[in-house]
Amino acid sequence: MLIQRGARAPMLPARVLADRGRSGAILVMLLMGAGQLATFYFLTLYMQAIEHYSPMITGLAYLPFAIGIGLGSGAIGPTLQARTSTRNVLTIGMVVAAAAMGWFSLLVPDQNAFLVLLPAQLVGGVGLGIGFVAATIGGVRGIAPQDSGIASGLVNTSQQIGGALGLAVLAGVAVTATADAPRGMAVREALTSGYTTGMLGAGVFYLAAVVAAALLLRDSPRRRRRAL
Template sequence: MSTDTHPSALGRASAWALPVIAAAQLLMVMDGTIVTVGLPNIGRGLAMTDGDLNWVLTAYALTFGGLLLAGGRAGDLFGRRRLFRGGLVLFTVASLLGGVATNGGLLITARALQGLAAAVIAPAALSLLADAYPPGPGRNKALGVYGAMGGLGSVAGLLLGGALTEYLGWRWIMFVNIPIALAVLAGTAALPAGSRQRGGVDVPGALTVTLGLGSLVYTINRAGSHGWDDAVTLTTLAVAAALFTAFAVIQRRTRHPILPGAVIADRRRLGANLVMFLMGGGMLATFYFLTLYMQAVKEYPPMLTGIAYLPMAAAIGIGSGVIGPKLQAATSTRTLTAIAMAVATAGMAWFGLLTPDQNPWLVLIPAQAVVGAGLGMGFVACTIAGVRDIPPHNTGIASGLINTSQQIGGALGLALLAGLATTVTTSHATTTTVHEALTHGYTTGLMAGALTFLAGLIVALYTLREDRGGR
């Protein structure tokens, strides 16, 4: 192994290292949801159909999640700080391109480029954090802060997106990234250069898995409107299956796979990623359904919609920054994850009581707080379990896999649950009012999200072994 920084420098974190890394993670995750509240305005401004608007969200999630493993490997090989900086430059350029987009195709392309940049930045950030903080309570605390950004970033995107859309216009959803990315770029001087490894990047593997995921998401979206017996739906499903098969073959035969078997051979690490996958699916669907409920049923303007997410933002911060670390120090990762998923499941079930004319203080606000607390604790537990005890040469891959699980879970979960909600809404459209039909659909999707979190609880109980005190 070679390194581009002196070994003694590793593990001595600058006071600015954690804020810089946390800010980068916040920016990457925030951009996954910042466009959500502004989608109606984007559609009107660029004459985009609802089907095209879905890809404004999906393009980012797919390239981010699908290329994260390759991005993590590239950081291991070419230098984590170097890749971190390059990714920030690309993210800045892509944000500018999205802000000046004159049609939907250009905006979707910009979102895909943002996802590509995020796929480089996110795993490099987590690996640099591991380089900067030696194993122990200090690293666990830093990982807790980093993990919290996964939840806070999503909610912050909704809050900021609502404010910018209402007062400055949807293009500022893109432009706001530029000063933040440049500030993080300036702060990279506080980061260690990070260790480097020898080997290669599995480009064929990265392309096949990303295209396979894109085909699968397209298949699920199309099936929701055309059915599973539609010829195009079946064709794209077959294409997705072929691409995933090719990916599996490539991983067996290539010298430098983007997903080495050793990384997921550990049952705890595999379990942590499965739970993160399920959390990502339930969480993104929650934001999607609640945003539509507030705007289409309650008729909240964008700014009020964003403000309405404050209870969830506060609860995620408390769960990840206070409750999660305390429980992690006192109990096992398995127990903490199980508690987190149980709390999140209860909150999601509470959303099932939403009605068109309901006082928000009865369900919308308190249920958000419960779900947020559960997600906050879950991010801490899964992040720690996902990178603990990983060999140095696989740190970037393990870091990328955590983010991959969340992003891909979000893309697939949203596609499935949105399709379910649409079907339920359509079935009620002829017998109830529009608002009642929509609410039926949204609450059904939210209840399905509760089952997703419940599945995470079951996975945690069966895969995460006991390890008290975060050791």
């Protein structure tokens, strides 16, 4: 059998990233992934190493996060998307998620879970759920049918890459914060200080996503006409 030689189609056509809004949405998803995975990592360490939760209790303690993501992506996000621009929806979601990271910074050993741990997870889940909806829509909007799979894959892949990079950076930040704790501070307090510092770093990633959305995403012509 003869194999015809010819130009092979690139795995990532340049036209997919040529759209500024799509590139911005993919960057936002990368920053979201950077903050999200690190948050899960630090929360798990806090619950098991500091509060000594069993694996079962730790899993149950994540329910508010799951509920928040469901509310954000299934109800609040689509409602906002129908009423305003993708850029505005992303901004709302990321600001809410960043606020949750600030709430997590109040964690201390032996703290009542209903004061910080559980409600902050619910708020953070809502913010991320809203952001996921908007970033996904921004990443695939206006794409040609033959490129829809590539665009969707880029959105998902950027989240995974962002998670790996964010965890690598923020784990180092947390270790440094723990090592720089005042002499004489108990180990549990020093470790918690490192974890909460890492989660504040996740909040910085979310705020960076707000900046990326503001600079790269634009209202569609249809949306602008509707606003007039």
